[in-house]
Amino acid sequence: MREMILASLRASLETKERSVLAHVDTLIAAAERIDRCLTGDGKLLLFGNGGSAADAQHIAAEFVNRFRKERRPLAALALTTDTSVITSIGNDYHFDRIFQKQVEALGRTGDIAMGMSTSGNSPNVVLAMEQAREMGIATIGFTGRGGKLTPLSDILFTVFSDVTARIQETHITLAHILCELTEERMFGEVRGKAEG
Template sequence: MTTQARDARPLHTPCDHEHLGELRDALDRFDACVPVVDGWGVRLAHLLQDGGRLLAAGNGGSAAQAQHLTAELVGRYREDRGPFSAICLSAETSSLTAICNDYPASELFARQVEAHGRPGDVLVLMSTSGRSENLVAAARRGRAVGMEVWALTGPLPNPLAAESTEHCAVDAPYTATVQELHLVALHLTCAALDRTLDVGVSRTRLSAADLAASRRRGA
């Protein structure tokens, strides 16, 4: 399956087993993102344990996933551990409405990043298209204040990935598929963080080939 052109739209919405087929196809192409997001979890463990902070933002469904990420860090992913500082900028309703009322729409997240971001902190931005103007502006502002900017996007090339310090780009033509794999990326990041902190998760790191072989042996 080829990636859609920038402004192209799939001809139809995949349903039932076709939806699952799109997800399986995209999952096969997701392997390159796994070491990226695993590495994010490792680095976050050290940053947050040392008093650093994570900021996250997205629009629409990606806003919900950004809030999911911060909830996993302030609360817990699976096993109990201490809470970490994580703020979802999409959930700050009073700030959002005040900024939209007084400033250009592109400042929606960028102004919050400037307020809360500190050098060395991490900004996670999620966009299925990678073209949301308010997130691209936030990425630029985050880099300007000295933050690490990690983007979860759809297919490359896109402006958000280009403005970020690192990215995980899901190669899939459908928004739903991209969002589904963004959730996988968030869970892999959280699992790697807990593994680094030695919080009740497997310390085995298998390559895709090793994992496939392990599954065959268990079949």
């Protein structure tokens, strides 16, 4: 069991390191895009299934409450939390549309849709990203090795693994870095240096 623990740790660290190093420029571009969205009165719409639903809620909370800095709340909404909306759409239409109809109802030009799917092929995430595209809403995708989410993402974070747990762990690492970069850009010294 000790070897299982150490092997799991090594796999997690290796996956995170490879993925973060591959996405340094992508993280910067995403933080800049989120900065423009939130300073322009836009909002983040986050969604995913299962563990990715929990990740969407987790990251929305980091933006609304705070990550590391004391600052004003930022507009972020997890589309995974309203059980009445989700179950009514699932019952009256189809589970595949639970995020798509929320993006259609709540999304506006200037917002960002952030879809998370370890396979990159979750039908409800794909449909929501397609809806965002049709509405002129920017898209950020978090996937494993790609899938249907790839061409629908203006900014894409892929994780170099086929193991769901490793992908989800890395998504949280990437998203935490993104929170920190965005917060620093909006409320710290980065903005002043970049513009100065």
